[in-house]
Amino acid sequence: MLDIKAVRKDPEATARALAKRGFEFDIAGFQALDARRKQADVDSQALLAERKSASKKIGQLVGQGMSVDDAKAQVNETLEKIAAQIDDLTEQARVVQGELDELLLGVPNIPAGDVPEGASEDDNVEVARWGEPPALAFTPRDHVEIGEGLGGLDAETAGKITGSRFTVMYGPLARLHRALTQFMLNLHTGEHGYREIYVPYLVNRDSLRGTGQLPKFEEDLFKLAGDHEYYLIPTAEVPVTNVGRDRIFEADELGERGLRFTCHSPCFRSEAGSYGRDTRGMIRQHQFEKVELVQLVRPADSDAALEALTGHAEAVLRALELPYRKVVLCGGDIGFSARKTYDLEVWLPAQDTFREISSCSSFGDFQARRMQARWRNPDTGKPELLHTLNGSGLAVGRTLVAVLENYQREDGSVAVPAALQPYMGGITELVPGA
Incomplete structure (x- = not known):
């Protein structure tokens, strides 16, 4: 399997190198999957930050006159929604990563620089x-x-x-x-x-x-x-x-x-x-x-x-x-x-x-x-x-x-x-x- 970091850094160079063996690398497909995976990570990090912030709101709500039990209930409801969203994003990221792995598993190795050109x-x-x-x-x-x-x-x-x-x-x-x-x-x-x-x-x-x-x-x-x-x-x-x-x-x-x-x-x-x-x-x-x-x-x-x-x-x-x-x-x-x-x-x-x-x-x-x-x-x-x-x-x-x-x-x-x-x-x- 190719190094995904190298492919991500310069997909055009990867495509040019693979063209030597007559393989057409799907740059657009790779980038679309990689963008979806990255967005799922970004969204997950945002939700984790939101969960951390929500956990601190009980004291604030009590300070605003809400009872302790009501404050806890409201925060817990928010945390449950966030947890469900995080689970959903985690599953999305898993599926996308699987598709990305499957794509890369079908990509051949890049020929060495001194491999001669030719079709057969x-x-x-x-x-x-x-x-x-x-x-x-x-x-x-x-x-x-x-x-x-x-x-x-x-x-x-x-x-x-x-x-x-x-x-x-x-x-x-x-x-x-x-x-x-x-x-x-x-x-x-x-x-x-x-x-x-x-x-x-x-x-x-x-x-x-x-x-x-x-x-x-x-x-x-x-x-x-x-x-x-x-x-x-x-x-x-x-x-x-x-x-x-x-x-x-x-x-x-x-x-x-x-x-x-x-x-x-x-x-x-x-x-x-x-x-x-x-x-x-x-x-x-x-x-x-x-x-x-x-x-x-x-x-x-x-x-x-x-x-x-x-x-x-x-x-x-x-x-x-x-x-x-x-x-x-x-x-x-x-x-x-x-x-x-x-x-x-x-x-x-x-x-x-x-x-x-x-x-x-x-x-x-x-x-x-x-x-x-x-x-x-x-x-x-x-x-x-x-x-x-x-x-x-x-x-x-x-x-x-x-x-x-x-x-x-x-x-x-x-x-x-x-x-x-x-x-x-x-x-x-x-x-x-x-």
């Missing part, structure tokens, strides 16, 4: 490229054909068990999927300084509101039926970031680099806005797994933290020797809560193009304000909002897709990347029928 993904800017696409001497198969040829990928059974956009994996292919998860977790905890964390896969509305999925993106979520209003997590970002909700961290708890968490979890998404896109295979599924990176840092460290976190995701691709490119998202393609985002796109030979495998984002204090995630600044002794960041390190299913396609051989076998072989129990290649 076509305007994203490539900032780096690593590795060379493999020079295959045959027509590359896609991951579905490769996986089915290995006897390890079974969409038909998944469709029978559940429905479309789900997958069953068997044998060495399932093990390779598990190996990727273990490799990523070990890399991030061992070399990048993240603390592994295990979290619930069900969250409440407050958690989703805190990270920005609610109220705007409810249709993208799977909501459970029952007595509790729980949702399946769309990403581990939600429960992990909410570890900081309604907390004040002392400076020594943050250490020099802030809090770093890595988490392996399933992710569940309805893919409401992707009808007809990537329906084949594992690129876009309702259930997939991801190793998430989350950081909670001091505001002064936010920009450097985004570069570091993105580098940690890149390290996975480099260790697996998968060609990729790094792009910075333009204003029109950046996510709702994000201030700045880098996408990492891995090369897929069968598609002859790069496809997203990780998004690494800085949110500034946007999520922290919703969650009231704070730290105590030792220089002032006062609580201040943290900055939050997260990124995929990496999406496991898409990484498996990239490994299958980039390490495929003409005979249908797939070489196991050297970095994953220690996790494969001596298996160095996947072969049909194994």
Whole structure:
């Protein structure tokens, strides 16, 4: 959520900044609600002053010849009327504040100054490229054909068990999927300084509101039926970031680099806005797994933290020797809560193009304000909002897709990347029928 004080001070500047992402901020609507809230406060203060004054009138009325009982009765009648008016104004202020909060909850984050202009993904800017696409001497198969040829990928059974956009994996292919998860977790905890964390896969509305999925993106979520209003997590970002909700961290708890968490979890998404896109295979599924990176840092460290976190995701691709490119998202393609985002796109030979495998984002204090995630600044002794960041390190299913396609051989076998072989129990290649 944006800082209401900043919006109130210069709504036109807020509107100009949001226009970069193609969002039209309703200045008139905001100001009308804010004026109503302010007027309710002014009227309440006037009534409180009137109540204080009325309480002193008993002596004056008695001095004017009225009996004590009559004076008390008259003053009490006045006080009851004032109390009723104050209650009415309090309710009005509560309703208006709720409308104001609802308006601001629907307003996205303001992009960083160096986010490029643009309306869609076509305007994203490539900032780096690593590795060379493999020079295959045959027509590359896609991951579905490769996986089915290995006897390890079974969409038909998944469709029978559940429905479309789900997958069953068997044998060495399932093990390779598990190996990727273990490799990523070990890399991030061992070399990048993240603390592994295990979290619930069900969250409440407050958690989703805190990270920005609610109220705007409810249709993208799977909501459970029952007595509790729980949702399946769309990403581990939600429960992990909410570890900081309604907390004040002392400076020594943050250490020099802030809090770093890595988490392996399933992710569940309805893919409401992707009808007809990537329906084949594992690129876009309702259930997939991801190793998430989350950081909670001091505001002064936010920009450097985004570069570091993105580098940690890149390290996975480099260790697996998968060609990729790094792009910075333009204003029109950046996510709702994000201030700045880098996408990492891995090369897929069968598609002859790069496809997203990780998004690494800085949110500034946007999520922290919703969650009231704070730290105590030792220089002032006062609580201040943290900055939050997260990124995929990496999406496991898409990484498996990239490994299958980039390490495929003409005979249908797939070489196991050297970095994953220690996790494969001596298996160095996947072969049909194994």
